[in-house]
Amino acid sequence: MSDVLVAPFQFEFMQRAFVAALIVGTLCSTIGTYVVLRKLAFIGDGIAHASFAGIVIAYLRGLDYYVGAAIVAVATALGIGFVNRRAKVSLDTAIGVLFTGAFALGVFLMSRLPNYNVDLQGFLFGNILAVSRADLVLILVLSALVSIVLLLLYRPLLYTSFDPVVAEASGIRVAFIDYALLVMLALTIIVSLEAVGIVLVAALLVTPAASAYQLTRRFTRMLALSVAIGASCAVAGLYLSYYLHSASGATIVLLATLVFFMAMASSALARRRSRLSL
Amino acid sequence: MTAVRLREVTVRYERLVALDKLDLTLDEGQCLGIVGPNGSGKSTLLKTVAGLVTPVSGIVEVFGVPPRRLEPGTIAYVPQVEAVEWNFPASVADVVAMGRFPRMHPLSRFSRRDRQAVDSALEALRLGDLRNRTIANLSGGQQQRTFVARAIAQEPRLLLLDEPTTGVDAATEDALLELVRGLVKQGLPVLMTTHDLDRAADWFDRLMVVDRRVLANGDPETVLASGAYAGIREHSHVHGHARTEPGTVP
Numbered sequence: 001m002s003d004v005l006v007a008p009f010q011f012e013f014m015q016r017a018f019v020a021a022l023i024v025g026t027l028c029s030t031i032g033t034y035v036v037l038r039k040l041a042f043i044g045d046g047i048a049h050a051s052f053a054g055i056v057i058a059y060l061r062g063l064d065y066y067v068g069a070a071i072v073a074v075a076t077a078l079g080i081g082f083v084n085r086r087a088k089v090s091l092d093t094a095i096g097v098l099f100t101g102a103f104a105l106g107v108f109l110m111s112r113l114p115n116y117n118v119d120l121q122g123f124l125f126g127n128i129l130a131v132s133r134a135d136l137v138l139i140l141v142l143s144a145l146v147s148i149v150l151l152l153l154y155r156p157l158l159y160t161s162f163d164p165v166v167a168e169a170s171g172i173r174v175a176f177i178d179y180a181l182l183v184m185l186a187l188t189i190i191v192s193l194e195a196v197g198i199v200l201v202a203a204l205l206v207t208p209a210a211s212a213y214q215l216t217r218r219f220t221r222m223l224a225l226s227v228a229i230g231a232s233c234a235v236a237g238l239y240l241s242y243y244l245h246s247a248s249g250a251t252i253v254l255l256a257t258l259v260f261f262m263a264m265a266s267s268a269l270a271r272r273r274s275r276l277s278l
Numbered sequence: 279m280t281a282v283r284l285r286e287v288t289v290r291y292e293r294l295v296a297l298d299k300l301d302l303t304l305d306e307g308q309c310l311g312i313v314g315p316n317g318s319g320k321s322t323l324l325k326t327v328a329g330l331v332t333p334v335s336g337i338v339e340v341f342g343v344p345p346r347r348l349e350p351g352t353i354a355y356v357p358q359v360e361a362v363e364w365n366f367p368a369s370v371a372d373v374v375a376m377g378r379f380p381r382m383h384p385l386s387r388f389s390r391r392d393r394q395a396v397d398s399a400l401e402a403l404r405l406g407d408l409r410n411r412t413i414a415n416l417s418g419g420q421q422q423r424t425f426v427a428r429a430i431a432q433e434p435r436l437l438l439l440d441e442p443t444t445g446v447d448a449a450t451e452d453a454l455l456e457l458v459r460g461l462v463k464q465g466l467p468v469l470m471t472t473h474d475l476d477r478a479a480d481w482f483d484r485l486m487v488v489d490r491r492v493l494a495n496g497d498p499e500t501v502l503a504s505g506a507y508a509g510i511r512e513h514s515h516v517h518g519h520a521r522t523e524p525g526t527v528p
């Protein structure tokens with residue numbers, strides 16, 4: 001048994017992959033708690049897709065993919081925040097139009113490259129086994145930054161997620177908190193792109209927190225459960241993919257989805273039991 | 279000391295004039311009641327004082343500065359309709375504890391002092407038995423009490439209550455009256471709207487009748503006896519549209 005657990009670690013790239021999975025799983029499920037409670041899932045998906053344009057533009061200019069993706073992701077996050085506060089158009093519509101547009105721009109630019117050797121599949125679905133030492137350092141630095149900001153803003157984030165109007169009246173800078181959360185969301189998505197890819201990152205943001213929400217009606221417990229589910233699914237999913245020779249991002253997300261349905265079933269059972277005992 | 283000072287404050291929603299050159303002064307240790315028919319701008323007035331709505335002209339000062347420049351935690355506001363996420367995973371005690379957040383430093387822990395403030399607010403609103411109840415599972419009146427308790431736990435320097443007695447039972451109203459009068463006696467300024475004219479004299483030191491403008495202002499009994507309120511009610515009843523039309527900007 002211990003052989004089974006240890007075996008993957010003989011490879012250095014697997015060691016890096018496990019560290020990356022643990023960090024990404026933890027970070028996504030932490031910020032995911034706010035994503036679920038504030039209904040930002042579609043925004044997260046939009047930011048991820050838009051960042052693809054950044055990746056391609058960075059490639060064309062010979063820049064680091066991460067830098068390109070991060071600039072576009074943060075810019076779109078701030079843009080959404082602005083639209084959300086000001087515009088009269090529905091936010092869903094704005095995201096649907098703009099982000100699929102940005103994604104299409106990325107695909108368009110890429111398809112016109114004479115002989116592109118960018119790993120499109122890797123960007124779309126992630127390739128955690130390809131995380132380099134430098135990537136890992138970047139993931140560590142960005143996730144530390146996001147964690148510190150989330151920790152410092154813990155109370156105002158909680159208050160404004162629940163009751164932005166009264167929070168504002170009592171002197172909390174709601175606009176600042178909202179923008180800060182969106183920027184942290186953008187950075188989290190960037191950190192996660194290599195691990196799970198553009199298409200699957202939204203699942204990692206939403207599924208662990210949504211599962212936790214099925215199991216508790218207290219915020220701190222939801223946050224803790226979400227992190228526990230997210231981190232363990234990421235690590236366990238990576239193990240599974242190693243032995244099943246499957247795509248790691250997809251395996252992690254599938255495992256999280258399975259946990260979600262189990263949480264739903266157990267919460268339905270618990271409700272039924274409490275109804276019967278009444 | 280003057281807690282709230284409004285000078286010729288005009289508030290507009292698009293073309294609708296909700297407040298028209300309104301003047302108001304509220305001193306510390308005073309409970310000021312605002313009455314007026316539906317749509318007369320009472321809630322808008324409170325939102326303006328809270329800094330949630332920005333007037334197009336005029337001056338709004340709370341303790342001598344614009345509301346947005348106050349120290350966090352200065353104003354506690356209980357809205358008429360709570361626009362919260364009702365399915366939020368929070369208990370009654372969790373929500374009341376939020377009242378302590380504005381003044382807390384990012385890394386400080388929830389102190390004994392904070393916990394005491396939460397407990398006494400829960401007790402004052404008779405929420406002790408419900409403290410661990412999820413907010414989604416409360417009745418309307420219990421929810422209202424929870425939000426009043428949160429405002430009390432904040433220990434603000436100014437309290438804004440938008441129809442806090444609407445939809446609560448008589449016992450709760452009495453408890454609330456006693457609580458508010460006690461705070462006012464300690465020097466807290468309170469600005470409160472209501473539709474309950476019968477008990478205005480118990481609640482308020484001063485009563486203002488508002489219909490976009492101040493129609494009457496003074497001692498509650500005098501104001502009610504003057505018939506200022508009855509007048510506009512009649513008016514709005516007879517000329518259904520006339521009340522809103524003069525307010526709209528052509």
Ligand SMILES: Nc1ncnc2c1ncn2[C@@H]1O[C@H](COP(=O)(O)OP(=O)(O)OP(=O)(O)O)[C@@H](O)[C@H]1O
Nearest residue numbers: 291294296314315316317318319320321322323358
């Ligand atoms: N957010 C808004 N956008 C546009 N118009 C608004 C908005 N809020 C209020 N109004 C309008 O402004 C006017 C004043 O509304 P307000 O809510 O201040 O009245 P009120 O005196 O509190 O009424 P009620 O007794 O029903 O609570 C009304 O005509 C209302 O339709």
Ligand SMILES: [Mg+2]
Nearest residue numbers: 320321322358
């Ligand atoms: Mg109102």
